[in-house]
Amino acid sequence: MIYRALIGCAIASLWLLTLPVWAMEARLDSMEFSTAAVIPGRELRLLENPAYGGQVPNRVSFLPATGQQSWTTIVWDGTPGTRMAFVVQSYMAAWQEVWDIATNATGVLRRLTIGGPSLFGGQTRDVPAVPNDFLANAADRGNFVTWLQQRAKPVGGMYLAVGQRHDKFTSVDRVYILIALPPELHTFKVVIGWKDHDDRTDDREFERLLW
Numbered sequence: 001m002i003y004r005a006l007i008g009c010a011i012a013s014l015w016l017l018t019l020p021v022w023a024m025e026a027r028l029d030s031m032e033f034s035t036a037a038v039i040p041g042r043e044l045r046l047l048e049n050p051a052y053g054g055q056v057p058n059r060v061s062f063l064p065a066t067g068q069q070s071w072t073t074i075v076w077d078g079t080p081g082t083r084m085a086f087v088v089q090s091y092m093a094a095w096q097e098v099w100d101i102a103t104n105a106t107g108v109l110r111r112l113t114i115g116g117p118s119l120f121g122g123q124t125r126d127v128p129a130v131p132n133d134f135l136a137n138a139a140d141r142g143n144f145v146t147w148l149q150q151r152a153k154p155v156g157g158m159y160l161a162v163g164q165r166h167d168k169f170t171s172v173d174r175v176y177i178l179i180a181l182p183p184e185l186h187t188f189k190v191v192i193g194w195k196d197h198d199d200r201t202d203d204r205e206f207e208r209l210l211w
Contacts, residue, residue: 003181005074005086029073041092044072047085053145053178071189080183087163088175088192095179098162098173100193101127105156109189112155114162126153130161132174148178157182160190168197 048056060076078084102111114125128151138144152159157180165171175192 001078001080001181001185003076003078003084003186004187005084005177005179005190036090041090041094042072043089043091044074045087045089046074047087047176049139051139051142051144052087053083053148054081055082055098057084078181082137082180084102084179084181086177086179089179090172093170093172095158095196096165096169096172097192097195097197098129098192099195100177100191101160101162101175103155103160104187104189105158107156109191112160126155127160127162127166128152129162132165135163136162145169145178148176154180156188156189158188 018195044062046056046060047054055078057076057078060074063073063075074083074086098114100111101114102109104110114127114129115125128148135144138147148161150161152161159178161176163174163176165173173194177190179188
């Protein structure tokens, strides 16, 4: 069965201040955002290591975002009930911090809450944010999926987590996505907002959206 995941880009200030998320999705679909809003250097990868909970499909294709296409698109042939795991990463030391995430996994694009665990360890955010080294260690120990399912709130079969960078300026956050495939054909959409921490001038901070 064919599934698709789309990842898009836009200017964060427009999303945060003036646009409802459903309107942003429509603008991404119709390419109404300037190509200057696309953040370069982001890589969307299929996680083939089974420790991250996904299976490798027989067929998968990646179509990157371009001047004519706002979304990075992944199309794959999967089996209902199985899972797919992805990571968004970058080795470009700019737009380092994940600032916002929205998904349409329940049918309507909506913003998710991001943050660390609560004081008493309860589940208070849709998307947990912990050091990336912690998530890598969880995968090495074989409990990444268990931890993610306990800490992240499922959104239409999707679990997301932010792996926080180890250095404010020279490394970049990562976003981990685990998708449980539904019995029917489905298109998953995710939009990620990024903030830039600039140590080259006057500590100015900028916000954008990537995907």
